[in-house]
Amino acid sequence: MTVKIGIASNHMIHPTKTLDTNYFDYIQIDYVDAVRHAGGTPVVLPIGDPSEAATYIEMVDGLLLAGGQGVTPVLYGTEPLREVTDTDVYRDRFEIALVKAAIAARKPILGICRGSQVINVALNGTLYQDIYSQMGATEKHNQLPTSWEIPTQHVTTIAGSWLDRLLGHRFLVNTFHHQAIHELGDGLTAVAKSDDNVIEAIGSSDGNVVGVQFHPERMFKTTPEFNAIFDYFIERAQ
Template identity: 65%
Template sequence: MKENMNMTVRVGIASNHLIHPTDRFGTNFIDYIQRDYVTGLRQAGTLPVVLPLGDPKDAEDYISGVDGLLLSGGQGVSPILYGEEPLAEVAETDIYRDEFEISLIRAAQDAGKPVIGICRGMQIINVALGGTLYQDVYKQAGATEKHNQYPTSWEIPTHHITTAEDSWLNRILGERFAVNSFHHQGLHEPGENLKVIARSDDKVAEAVESDDGKIIGVEFHPEMMRVAHPEFQKIFDYFVNLVQNNTHN
């Protein structure tokens, strides 16, 4: 589906926000979203709407104004939210973002609106649905592959994943392909009505789908890969079709 000016559905993208001073912005803290997420959605034929980080009590109002929700990458998810004490390997977390996004996910679920999570976004979906995470896939899950490829260029695939037969990801991209990778946390126990539908060769969860098909997620970053590897645009196309079909039913 190509970008067009007759966009009939809106997808909300939950923003990140700066919590430390930077050379560019100083203490002029900002809410932001990496533009590749916006471009992927626009190319799929929808109107992206950035949702600034806010109070969890406002989540229902935010969701009422969009037809679907995208959760992006970013900081680690706080283990406190799934009943664990943080390990030293967790690094930076932002519980304000965690709590707001969990509220958005639950509001979207209550409204029957589709949700997609990318990297951290897939992880926060799992926590919102009652699941748990590996705080560090190397220390806790015995991961052996390079799941954080930095400083390798973002769009370069660095390890393979295998998808479950007849899953949404299998249908659009096939059984086995290479992806990029920027994470050290990962899914442990899946949340309610959520199943893992792709794994890396060292068994780390790489994609999920809810029982009703309205919630999907990937651990890799298709928004970064789609320009050099156009087949990854299919992930955005699939989600937008899901949103459109849900809206028009």
């Protein structure tokens, strides 16, 4: 059986030196590679109107939401702080609609970094726009210039949670963010946190909606244990 995984694309809205004003949708190749490695067939979903979300979800067996810009603060009921950088409300609204359509169709969702935050907002949760100024985070949650594939920070899981079963109680992850989940969305539970109390993974009670704040797609080739996250997701989609 072919398991088709819809990967929601990002939107290049700023001109670059080589592309001038040619705007386009794209997805970082590691998401595609991770889905393929786990036995799924990746289907990249271009950004569309929220009214089209259900049609996209009908085409696939599961939904993967990738990293990228911060989520637009007004979508979760607050005004933007000065620490907020690039946002894309068109992507935000479309991905929120995808989440709702996938849940209605009972198709599994995996959110990575921003994707986890989008899931939370779609389910009426809120975010910290900046974990340092708003919650007093003390760890380095953006490890650059250290390379993406190198785990640098410990997370601790909740016993018996989906992530605890896959990767154990405590392990190292990579980290590239300054926003994070604040108030959890409807039906979501925090299943892992960093040592300074930042939510690093979430899950629904039925295990069909999961998200991680770190980037397993950047680590699965050099730290094979992280394949387990994508294997779990593909199994749910079968």
